[in-house]
Amino acid sequence: MPKKVDHHERRTLIADALMRVAAEQGLEAVSLRHVAAEAGVSAGMVQHYFRTKDEMMGFALSVVRERGQKRVGEAVARLGPDPAPRLLLRTFLAAVLPLDDAGREDGRVALAFLAYTAVRPATEPSLRTDTAQLVEFVAGLLPRGRNENAAGVLALMEGLGMYLLSGQYTQQQALAALDAHLDLLFSRQVSASDG
Amino acid sequence: MPKKVDHHERRTLIADALMRVAAEQGLEAVSLRHVAAEAGVSAGMVQHYFRTKDEMMGFALSVVRERGQKRVGEAVARLGPDPAPRLLLRTFLAAVLPLDDAGREDGRVALAFLAYTAVRPATEPSLRTDTAQLVEFVAGLLPRGRNENAAGVLALMEGLGMYLLSGQYTQQQALAALDAHLDLLFSRQVSASDG
DNA sequence: TGTTATGCAATGCAGTCGTATTGCATAGTG
């Protein structure tokens, strides 16, 4: 059999180019030829590794997700064993937020994909992460009686991400809002009925 | 001079069709001919009322925003004069969330536009609402000492909206998260709840 | 009633799209 090429590597190379195009010019600018040019390869090669455009999009989407999970995992691992719940939660949330350039680029792409998949139910379950699991994870880190706020924490994070991406909040504002929220969650309060 | 036609009405008619297409098939499916077909008019007429596609997009975007503001305004006005801060805040937030079908459609379109304008700085300032003013508005409704949580409230709302649109949270979950957050913010006060 | 600016439809054009097809160089196998 002929040439041996690392398929996955080639596909990732192309997916990276796709994400660069999407981050800079939006998902509508993503075409086979455009991606090929960005990747510095021929359009034929893109076709060779992805039989259809949707297949390419799907693969790129999976790369985005994996990259995000990897970033979060590394940030958390950097905390060492048995970190304090609040610190762990904050690290997790901050790792998801698009704070540095790389994160911003990924965030732009993720946002584009979100709008993209909002219309294509086929690829949706891939992006529709195990949010329920995330909610449980967050709930486990909150003080007792605050379990009901877990979903809100994730929503706050997502919203902060959007405001960051659209440039309406600065990094400082977003982190301040995040910390203010954590203050609220981890502060001792008297609630009227059960909290 | 010839026929007298309500320009704004025609443009709105076309923009409505555009939003229907965008809500159902995404913004990439928005083309002059497609929108014209959806509106039940000729492609030439669309061209007649919008000299360029970008002009049409911009107008549709402004319609989305106006519609949203109108919905919020009406919901707030329905409260009557001098509503309690928490009720006013909750009403405002719930009015922004995509809870009914109409809101969901508008939300889809808004999301598509968000990703769209994320790449086109020209139209961005139009969508980049006076968020700062909103933050101030929210801050004025929060109990004293909670001003720093205003930005977080907006982010939470935005995030809940996204989770609602992507189907990751149900209405009940989103409203529960919203109320749990309000409970936290208004911890000393009467907790309200309604469907 | 004639004039004319306007509303609107139809067509054409250059460009891009996704994809199917074809051709070929080549590296690994027998």
Add this chain to the structure above:
DNA sequence: CACTATGCAATACGACTGCATTGCATAACA
């Protein structure tokens, strides 16, 4: 060495895009 599956490039094709242009009916004004 001969063979062949594979990597990859190139091209063709029909559909679609935004936009410019053209033509014409008509309603308001002179």
